[in-house]
Amino acid sequence: MATPNTAATPTFMVFATLRDDTDFAEFAALREDEQKQLEVLRSQGRIGAHYVSPARRATFVEVVAADEAEVAETLATLPFARFFDAEVYPTTPPDPAEIAHRARA
Structure with a gap:
């Protein structure tokens, strides 16, 4: 269960950062699913700011969670998660x- 956003x-x-072995056809096919899931997570108060840097093949996502384990659980629900190597900073x-x-x- 997600931690309440208080x-x-x-x-x-x-x-x-986007992995070098990313299948861009598969990535593109999942774009709509990714956007829908981000909206679900925003409505639940689990995701805040989200920025993309295409030039650097990177994304920045604010996650509201009790701990890093819950961050990982939230990220795992995103269809794009398998294409990225993520670092988590409190x-x-x-x-x-x-x-x-x-x-x-």
Whole structure:
């Protein structure tokens, strides 16, 4: 079960790079599924910011989770997960603006 997204919930920044052996036809075929799953995770408060750097074949995803094991569980639900090597970084507690944003969500 996902950790509730509250002001006290830890966040993690995931930096992931596209693997060299990626099958781009398969990758492209899963794009719609990836977008749908990201929306589900956002609606559940499990995913925050998400940025893509095509030039660097990288993505940055903010994950709201109790710990790194829960981050891994969340990432595993994404269809694109198998195409990326991910590094997980714990972040500092949310600042007042983020706390206010989470309270509205």
